[in-house]
Amino acid sequence: MSTEVKEYALPPEVLEETVKASEELWKPIKKVKFRIYKYNPKRDYAPHWEEYELEVSKGMTILDALLEIKGEKDHTLGMRYSCRMGLCGSCAMMINGKQMLACQTRVIEAAGDGDVIELRPLENFPVTRDLATDFSAFFEKHKTVKPWIIRDEEELDNPTGPYKQTIEEYARYYQFTDCIKCGACLSACPTAATDYEYLGPQALAQAYRYLVDSRDDGLDERIAVVDVAHGCWRCHFAGSCSDVCPRGVDPAQGIQLLKGLIIRRKFGFRPHKPTEALPAKIAKKKEQ
Amino acid sequence: MEEAREEFVEYYAKNMGGVLGWFKARVYTIERWLYGAHRITGILIVLFMLPHFYSTGWHPGLWGDFILGIIVTFHIANGIRLILAELGFAVGKPLLVKKPSQRPVSLEGSQRYLVALALLLFIVLAVIWAYYALIVQAAT
Numbered sequence: 001m002s003t004e005v006k007e008y009a010l011p012p013e014v015l016e017e018t019v020k021a022s023e024e025l026w027k028p029i030k031k032v033k034f035r036i037y038k039y040n041p042k043r044d045y046a047p048h049w050e051e052y053e054l055e056v057s058k059g060m061t062i063l064d065a066l067l068e069i070k071g072e073k074d075h076t077l078g079m080r081y082s083c084r085m086g087l088c089g090s091c092a093m094m095i096n097g098k099q100m101l102a103c104q105t106r107v108i109e110a111a112g113d114g115d116v117i118e119l120r121p122l123e124n125f126p127v128t129r130d131l132a133t134d135f136s137a138f139f140e141k142h143k144t145v146k147p148w149i150i151r152d153e154e155e156l157d158n159p160t161g162p163y164k165q166t167i168e169e170y171a172r173y174y175q176f177t178d179c180i181k182c183g184a185c186l187s188a189c190p191t192a193a194t195d196y197e198y199l200g201p202q203a204l205a206q207a208y209r210y211l212v213d214s215r216d217d218g219l220d221e222r223i224a225v226v227d228v229a230h231g232c233w234r235c236h237f238a239g240s241c242s243d244v245c246p247r248g249v250d251p252a253q254g255i256q257l258l259k260g261l262i263i264r265r266k267f268g269f270r271p272h273k274p275t276e277a278l279p280a281k282i283a284k285k286k287e288q
Numbered sequence: 289m290e291e292a293r294e295e296f297v298e299y300y301a302k303n304m305g306g307v308l309g310w311f312k313a314r315v316y317t318i319e320r321w322l323y324g325a326h327r328i329t330g331i332l333i334v335l336f337m338l339p340h341f342y343s344t345g346w347h348p349g350l351w352g353d354f355i356l357g358i359i360v361t362f363h364i365a366n367g368i369r370l371i372l373a374e375l376g377f378a379v380g381k382p383l384l385v386k387k388p389s390q391r392p393v394s395l396e397g398s399q400r401y402l403v404a405l406a407l408l409l410f411i412v413l414a415v416i417w418a419y420y421a422l423i424v425q426a427a428t
Binding site: 039041045046047096097098120121122123124125126127133167170171172173174175176178188190192193194196200236237238242243244245247248250251252253254256257259260263 | 295296300301302303305306307308309310312314315316317319320322323324326329370373374375376379380381382383384386387389391392393394395399415424
């Protein structure tokens, strides 16, 4: 038996079309002025703005433009990026006053009719340099809500059954698992603008995600963290966090549902329906 | 000089939105405007309460009463909307399937109607109050 290797080539007319479309996508069509926030806290007295002019094409993203500026015009530009496709959440910044991912925003769309694009570091985050911000406090807040499944250690050692979930149980928390921790929600939050200790939409939505997970046993532990002065009651549903979320996580919804859950629990109602699919949990309930 | 520099650097390095951050609503949805208005009306009500507690007979004059009524009725109407939302009504259910550029369900679902109802309630209450403050009370 022998396998023949066939040479595969696109039909000439399709190839021509593809090349043409690609050329059109990357052909410079407009001059756009980038106003970029420059600030180095270790050296500068105050931030200043720098302007760069670039020829942009239809397919160019803000991140492409920034890389071009860094490569050809100003190598001192500080920024952070990693995956270039909206998965890592490193390149969130204020683009014309709204929090967006630089890698997912096209220059032409961001500029609209005008030809100026203003880039700032995320608000409510300490500036490390230029467009890069310090996320350590943000990650600490995420850690305080215990973003992992809490189970009895005894049961982990001697499991009594698989962790099965129905589709309804899965649907309760799936939406919040898409969070990439880009920080856009905390930056857009008006409560976080004056309250540095506020847990923030990201941490609270993640707390809700684990609270309603049918595999989780940490209800009391986790509610003690979010039901505090700088916890979920500081949210007054401005909705900006959901508005800017690049992944459709909808943290505002999570926080409102979290508050409803805590209120129901305080009045002695069941916080959410008990799960039927977990043998270990049912056994535990029957004992009680 | 060095101290002043440190304060300056701290201010810019912290990069907090500050009180003005409450009112940066231009690029966001209507809920952000309501948030800013709810804050400012709440603060104004507290400011009114200080002389009010000192002497309950004090009131801020004819047009002052009218403005106070507008402030209070907005705070009531939006407050009812917030209580409902925080109990989990009209914020929708978490999604199992998302579109590539999914808009938030909590803002674009039934919350739209709740916002409209809250604003309608505000207008109705404000008109009733204005009638009472400017016509009924002024006549007596």
